[in-house]
Amino acid sequence: MVRIISSLVGAAFVFVLAIALFGTVKTAITEPAKEGPEKVFHLHPEDIHLSSAGWFGKFDNRQIQRGFQVYKEVCSACHSLKYVAFRDLTKIGYSEAEVKAIANQWVIEQPTVNPETGEASTRKNVPSDHFPSPFANEVAARAANNNALPPDLSLMTKAREDGPNYVHALITGYRNPPAEMKREFPDFTTPKGLHYNPYFANLNIAMPPPLTQDGQVTYTDGTKATRDQMARDVAAFLTWTAEPNLEARHGAGLAAVIFLAIFIFLAWGAYQNVWRDVKH
Template identity: 45%
Template sequence: MKKILTSLALLGVFAAGIGAVGSVAIAAEEAHNAAAPTHFPIHEPKEMDWTFAGPFGTYDQAQLQRGLKVYKEVCSACHSMNLVAFRTLEDLGYSEAQIKSLSAEYTIHDGPNDAGDMFDRPGKPSDHFPAPFANEEAAAASNGGAAPPDMSLLAKARGVERGFPRFVFDIFTQYAQGGPDYIHSLLTGYDETPPAGMVIPEGTHYNPYFMSGVSLKMPKPLSDGQVTYDDGSPQTIDQYSRDVSAFLMWAAEPHMEDRKKTGFRVLVFLLLFGALMYLTKRKVWEGVAH
């Protein structure tokens, strides 16, 4: 009992030490941001409450459908999603007929045909979301010299490094929403005023959540009332940003729910198997002198 209490006391001291170091690190980081606003990002992304967070989190189909609507009506004008096929939208609750209708709204540049010519045709469920530009050079030329990134894996590819001790706690909280948090903060961060004395390069837009500089080429993409929702959800920048961030998370990891279910079953199996092996070992060796 004494050993157990001693161990718990040491664990408490260790946890307190981590907390103290973390507080100092966070305070130093805030001071650094205030003193040198060119630190990127100037503000760390805000942690949002996502339905898919944690070991048992799941996607909200209604939110994913709204996010798809925001992508179609706003983001797809500049951003491609080359790795996402129309047929996978079945995961969002769409029927086969709805997917066929949606894919047919797009024009796919295909070919060559029997005559060796390229041709345009309506999209099919097996097609992927087409890119809005013919190539990366055309995309850059139409966007001030910066080609908009493909959004297929954006929610997994983007994210701000979390310092000590938060990355330690992230192991236990299963935090894996850095990408959606970053995208949401970036989309809602355009209205903030730059610090006094900061020089914003011409043709760029200040955003304190941008991870690669004080500003970026992309102008503010969203505004209140820009996209009409059919389910009565708020038509605000914040809601649009939440919905499209969740949709991009699904696009980057469509099998997340299956992965979590499988992982839970494996852990349960390992616990039961480990307990069985322990009891078997006790039974086999109980009469053997050591």
């Protein structure tokens, strides 16, 4: 008797779940949920065709140096680069003397402790140091940025989909919300302290436009510093910081493909030689 009652209860439970599932599926088909503004007005970045893109891509050191200049004069005020050391700059064409000067003149000095007094102090940067954070800690970073935490940029182009293109699009994508958005989504607003950017996931970003005008940076190589050019250059620089061994990886991959092609050819030749006298 107990077994029969248990079976009936189980069957009733399954029946109720089946009805609920059917109702959910039917509603999803007949009355699909309306897409929000984040889906409708979110834009995907265009390809900026960096020289490092593609299977045979190589870094353009001149462009990366310009991008480093943009980072130094604009981005470093808020964003850290903690996985990159000053001496790594020799890989993009700077001499050891230039790297030493860059490290020594960097605005943010390294925290240290006076060995004689035990008191906290600072010292000049040296080439072996990593780029210091512009803020002492997370609390200080949030306090200076309307409670938003500026992300570290060392691996940014690897952490974001379509990284270099995303960086370029985000930097140059600030604008006013389109008129059709106000018609379709009258409740959508950009909160105070945020900025509308269709390339950002939820359309509202805490970071103010970092590049506001042409000529904001004066390039040492004489290149005209338009907003688009500066955004492309800093995207190229951050591509290098995220994957400084990209060229070596491409070279190793090409060598592996050539080796496999030769191996397959030799294996095919050996197969033909071994079985050449066998009659089918």
